[in-house]
Amino acid sequence: MDHSQNLDKFNLKQILMNDTQRKIIAVEGNFNGSQEPAVIVMEKYAFDEAFVLNICNVNTKLTKNIENDVYKSFSCVPPYNDKISSNKIDIIYPATAKHILKFTSQPIYLVQETEEIYQTITLPHILENSFSLQWVYNCLEYKSEKESIKYDTASENAKDDENIGFLLLPDLKWSGKIDELYLLAVVKKRNIKSLRDLTANHLPLLKNILNKGSAAIYKLFGIHLSQLRIFVHYQPSFYHFHVHFTYLMHSPPGINVEKAHLLTTIINNIEMQSNYYQKASLSYVIKESDPLFSIFEEKDILHKAKVFDEKKNV
Template identity: 40%
Template structure:
């Protein structure tokens, strides 16, 4: 959850002077994720994915995505949902303060749990991805008046959790590390690549930065040699 905070009594802003994010319980994984760390660029070939990354994803503890399941099954965050369909839901990301339009940040969570990451996307998922793009634009326009071209939609790789989701932000918003080249893949580009080659995500080499606190760091560093 998050809280708004005010640094003084005078000229209070409705969104607060600061935004405080709270993670509870904060696991060792959370602490590592938000700790300062150096990064290396890795080249994840299809072979490295099958030997190193895919087993890591398959061994990912189900408890790490329990919060996703609870939202999808209607047990939590239901009042925040902006759009819901049999394929996905859309709601504000915790990074957004719900007030500042220039930093608008939404997330789409797909219901199909077999899609864990970018690597699992195939040509058969193109209709799903196009529907996400269309509905995100419709919600942004109807609720906040954001016109065509006013949104940046992207997919993280590596993602912070292995249940497929799409990030949607104001096109003017700069969100730091999460939008770095390599980690953030534009939804439009992913759709275009799948239209050219339905199996490209399984066969391409992905190059991205990986922090030294990531669970894959040592294994992927060794695999580069």
């Protein structure tokens, strides 16, 4: 008799994997004690836009977990099983236009930034519009967040610390769980805006971050270099050079090929050609709401990107 679709007869042997980001779980077991194993893979369905308001209806209970200013967070418990919360519900009320924009999905575009586009468009825009870096300098001078500093190269009496030193700080997105590790190495040197400024002169700094950063993380959290994803964003969210350290098995936002550059690749490229990052064409994603997008559109950069030069080098 085929029991293979009667879950009441299923005996669980082990959980194979639990993807908490995509909400997928895979388990192994058998039906009715049979020797033949079965694999069951369950995935929660995405929200159905037509029924979004039925998800938490009169039959479901809301339990408040957090309340802070305009932010409230609830668990939604369905009536048939009070042990399993089905949805997390965050309510922002009253919400500003900025809140609404933050949660609105908007078109994104890939722009290919040549050396010339960087020098004539991106760089002037950065110099005019960047947010203040005072909060970074406050961290570096131990004026704020000093209790959250995980590591300071100065603790090892390193030579040349003002040029190759850095602090390790927790990223704002880090939950604190080791298997979701997310730290930032913030360099002490103050004139490196981004990847675009790096040359062979910075190799000692970059290698120091790779070696001392991974050694400190191994000492503090027991995670080996070979299980770390160490990378830089281009464009970064602030223009004081910093490097991201995340646990390799964790997949936070911002690790996609169109945004992230591995530190080992950066070191390799500069070793191959000192001015690699001044000369290279770098691709990155830009949101339609980004002021840079309007400038690129005005100057027809996104259109130009389409007409890739077929003649060159052929």
